[in-house]
Amino acid sequence: MMDQTVASPADIAGSLRHIRADFPILSQKVHGKDLVFLDSAASAQKPRQVIDAMADTMRTQYANIHRGLYWMSERTTEAYEAVRDQVAAFLGAGAREEIVFTRNSTEAINLVAHSFGSLLKPGQVVLVSEMEHHANLVPWQMLRDRTGIELRVTPITDDGALDMDALARNLSDGRVALVAITHMSNVLGTITDARAIADMAHAAGAKVLFDGSQLAVHRRVDVRALDADFYVVTGHKLYGPTGIGVLWARREILEAMPPFLGGGDMISTVSFERSTWASVPHKFEAGTPAIIETIGLGAALAYIESIGFDAIGAHEEALTAHALKALGNVSGLKVIGTAPDRGGVISFTMDDVHPHDIATLLDRNGIAVRAGHHCAEPLMRRLGVSATARASFGIYTTPEEIDFLAATLEQIRGFFV
Amino acid sequence: MAQDDLYRTVVLERARAPRYSGPLAGAQMRGEGSNPLCGDRVRLQASVDAQGRVAALRHETRGCAICAASADLMAERVTGQDRARISQLHADLATAVETGMAPEGLDELSAFAPLHRHRSRIRCAMLPWSALVEMLNDDKDR
């Protein structure tokens, strides 16, 4: 095929073998069975490129950054700051200064809630959706309780899509200062129409934050094309290490925001009377950062880019379609979330079999899925379930693994019904 | 798939068709235990005889098979037992799920011993027992 951007199923099957070989953990056994890892939405596994980059840093090139006047520190600073450029390119940011390193998505959203939130006045509104992860709900509740802003919730439709009419109504009084909505649901797999949401928010005079924790793993993000104001991602879902996440925000917004945490690295001058702040993004990066993890994230992004989102997207689209079909054939199984645009995160129930029993019995067969409320209790209530089981896919997931999941589920059901 | 030693027939049967579920007429005590992490909830009603032994116990369980079966087997097992014996059974069950080895006298309750390899599920089996012990202790304090 001439067009290099479209991968055929055969290409993908071939490259899948190579990809899987990059992930040492995939050859582990669980309860004596081959590991079938279907919980990448909670946290993805790590390729050797990431593992090696982190270990090599500690072995050969490690010192604290931004302060040492010696060779090792300068090299480590360069390696760390190079990841900022990589992340900027990965997200389509306008400038490297717009990339703030945080611990994870949760911390990135808390940073916005504290800092941008402190600029909001009582009576102004932060608007979230019914399908938010607790990470994009609780910080806003805390802000509301601190400052007297209003927290408004936009419902979802029965198929699990964002209710755009309700969003329009919720924006209509002109009091909304910030729309904070997931770009992809970690429960329903729903992908929201971020550009449309941004346009509606901006027309109503609001800023918009997207929780890209799930989406950035599966599709290319271009924060400028989305016309976003804030965008957050978390490294450990992107095949990178834990302890490193990213807040992207427009430079002028970051500049107007007060610092979040105080300490070393985030200051310009300090006296006992007062301090002045470093310029962005350092104003928001107090203390010694996660140097090794940041370098690991850089390796993860390079790894993702080496595969490319065209191939990743084609693989996951095929996999998701295959999974919806295979799981749909399991007796009594009900997929929760059938929005038209969706990714490789599939929640389900199976008759009255409790999701925890499903997860334990799958685990006995080496299959790792998540079961519970997925850090989205209000959404569970909306869906009328107390818990679901969830299978989620990564770049290393194979159709055979999904077939094995479906067959094992059918057997589990036989136990109970 | 190999028949799982955790989901033995007794566990599945009791989860599907509990023998001690529902409200208890003339209950003297009521207790409840819940696990906010997974939403499991056990409600207990009991009556005691003049010697302080559990005369009858019923449970209403919303939860997984492990929790439901544990509540039902517990109700069967503690009927006619006094507080001291119930505490001993509770402790023996805790030992079994922690170590995978069932102390003597645990009998059917040893079905839960394989939980030691599924540590995240131990609390499912223990929830009815902690609710029971709490209920009995509350009653003693009164």
Ligand SMILES: Cc1ncc(COP(=O)(O)O)c(C=O)c1O
């Ligand atoms: C949609 C969504 N938002 C936020 C988070 C929080 O990510 P982290 O725990 O890395 O901060 C998650 C991860 O579970 C998620 O799926």
